[in-house]
Amino acid sequence: xxxxxxxxxxxxxxxxxxxxxxxxxxxxxxxxxxxxxxxxxxxxxxxxxxxxxxxxxxxxxxxxxxxxxxxxxxxxxxxxxxxxxxxxxxxxxxxxxxxxxxxxxxxxxxxxxxxxxxxxxxxxxxxxxxxxxxxxxxxxxxxxxxxxxxxxxxxxxxxxxxxxxxxxxxxxxxxxxxxxxxxxxxxxxxxxxxxxxxxxxxxxxxxxxxxxxxxxxxxxxxxxxxxxxxxxxxxxxxxxxxxxxxxxxxxxxxxxxxxxxxxxxxxxxxxxxxxxxxxxxxxxxxxxxxxxxxxxxxxxxxxxxxxxxxxxxxxxxxxxxxxxxxxxxxxxxxxxxxxxxxxxxxxxxxxxxxxxxxxxxxxxxxxxxxxxxxxxxxxxxxxxxxxxxxxxxxxxxxxxxxxxxxxxxxxxxxxxxxx
Numbered sequence: 001x002x003x004x005x006x007x008x009x010x011x012x013x014x015x016x017x018x019x020x021x022x023x024x025x026x027x028x029x030x031x032x033x034x035x036x037x038x039x040x041x042x043x044x045x046x047x048x049x050x051x052x053x054x055x056x057x058x059x060x061x062x063x064x065x066x067x068x069x070x071x072x073x074x075x076x077x078x079x080x081x082x083x084x085x086x087x088x089x090x091x092x093x094x095x096x097x098x099x100x101x102x103x104x105x106x107x108x109x110x111x112x113x114x115x116x117x118x119x120x121x122x123x124x125x126x127x128x129x130x131x132x133x134x135x136x137x138x139x140x141x142x143x144x145x146x147x148x149x150x151x152x153x154x155x156x157x158x159x160x161x162x163x164x165x166x167x168x169x170x171x172x173x174x175x176x177x178x179x180x181x182x183x184x185x186x187x188x189x190x191x192x193x194x195x196x197x198x199x200x201x202x203x204x205x206x207x208x209x210x211x212x213x214x215x216x217x218x219x220x221x222x223x224x225x226x227x228x229x230x231x232x233x234x235x236x237x238x239x240x241x242x243x244x245x246x247x248x249x250x251x252x253x254x255x256x257x258x259x260x261x262x263x264x265x266x267x268x269x270x271x272x273x274x275x276x277x278x279x280x281x282x283x284x285x286x287x288x289x290x291x292x293x294x295x296x297x298x299x300x301x302x303x304x305x306x307x308x309x310x311x312x313x314x315x316x317x318x319x320x321x322x323x324x325x326x327x328x329x330x331x332x333x334x335x336x337x338x339x340x341x342x343x344x345x346x347x348x349x350x351x352x353x354x355x356x357x358x359x360x361x362x363x364x365x366x367x368x369x370x371x372x373x374x375x376x377x378x379x380x381x382x383x384x385x386x387x388x389x390x391x392x393x394x395x396x397x398x399x400x401x402x403x404x405x406x407x408x409x410x411x412x413x414x415x416x417x418x419x
Contacts, residue, residue: 046275048253049075053274054195057287059295060203060259060266062331062373066291071196074177075272078247079120079143079231080193080255081185083201084166086140086245089132089151090209097155100133104154106146114146116186122147123226134223140245141221142228148184159183170197173204187249195270202244202257202268213259216243233281234258240288244268246280254280260288264299264329267291293334298417300328300365300373305413306344310360312383313398314391315352321380322360330365330372332417339414341366344377346409351398352391354383 054075057067065071092098106128114121122144124130132154138147149159156162159182166180177194185191205212219230234241240260247255254274260267269287274280302308302324309321330340346361354360361377385391398407 047248047250048273048275049251051273053253053279053283054270054272055283055287056195056199056268056270057291058199058203058268058270059291059297059331060206060268061264061297061329063200063203064331065199066267066295067287068196071199071270072177072194073273074192074194075255076187076191076249076252077178077180077185077193077198078187078249078252078255079145079185080198080245080247080257080272081166081180081182081191082139082143082148082247083198083205083245083257084169084180085148085151085183086136086212086215087201087205087209088155088162088165088169089136089139090205090212092155093132094209098132100131100136102132102154103129104132104135104150105129106150107153109159110146110149110153113149113184113186114144116145119145119186120231121145123224124150125224128224130223136215137218137221138223140216140243141218141230142223143231143246145184145186148182152183170201173201175201185247185249187251195272198255198257198272199268199270202259202270205244206259206266206268213242213244216245216259217241232256232258233277234260234284237281238285238288240292248277256280256284258284258288260292262292264297265292265295295331296334297329298332300330300340300342300415302328302342302344302363302365305342305415306363306411310346310350312350312352312354313394314386315354315383315394316386317352317383320350320354320360320383322377323380324363324375324377326375328363328365328373328375332367332372336367337417338367339416340372341412342415343410343412351395352383353385354379356380356382 054070054073056071058065106124108126111126120143122138122142124146135147135151138144152159152162162183163180170178175197178197179192181188181191219235220227231246240262241258244257244259254277255272258269267288269284271280271283309319312320343364344361348360356379358379359376360379363375363377365373
């Protein structure tokens, strides 16, 4: 991953300037109606570990880290635990082990966790029948510890087994700085993570479940007649921001994992261990503003530059159309319009049969400093074997082409991003 030292220095200048200005009108913690919940006695500072916060800025499409500061420092996650609870819940829904309309019953344990002193909660009561979708909103907007516990009980045989799933998934995703002990993040010995890991987990969530921001972006959520505001104050301050999660304990300090989009560019900003809410807010805003001001995604029209279909032999069709799993875009700085090299390399012999989705070639995008993106080129449609005589004749032509060195297996072209 590329680290941008100058970007980090510029970021902290922005943070200092932001802290000298009066804070923008942060949303109240609850609605103005008499039925609104009073805010839990949390998110007060100064708090957290010594030293400056750990930070990370990542671009979602490419996964490129644009800036970071002490991003592997292991810190208490607080409610950032709920990102993994969200991931596992959406994974269970996608695998049809749960449905968004599935109804579960709130247990005594879940209710008790919600009543822990200084615990954010959805205000679930023992015996409430609540859907998975309601719990997701309560988990991500109201930061309900009771919602997290209820989801853990719905997904696994026990909360302990759910935590085992959390840690197994963290290992599978390569989150090496992370160890979970609870599904909710209330202070517990032995629990830790890092800005690096939380940024990568957030990217996995957004990439695998694009609709996840549905549960993280609302400004308010209401359950049982109680209206609560989103703990993520950035959704009130910046229209580009649509989640994901904040966290606070005295030990952890003020944490946030925020995602925002501007046009095709989506960023994730992580701040962990900030001493005050104002510092957390200024740091996250400075990261996002720097990222959107400095970088852009450029679409590469590879089909106009290198072959989007190839000649095949021994099949019922003479050509095989190629496609990529997703659009080809590369991340560049806004002032960089240097040429890009687009190359295609054939990886298999062009002899039928081919199945749809079979990997046929590799597409690579480079600039002067290195590789910006690679992608497989897949068969867009199947090509069956041809009849015996036509197939033999076609294969003979293929062999003769090899002897005469008329077969091309690599193609290269230059693309200049628009000014």
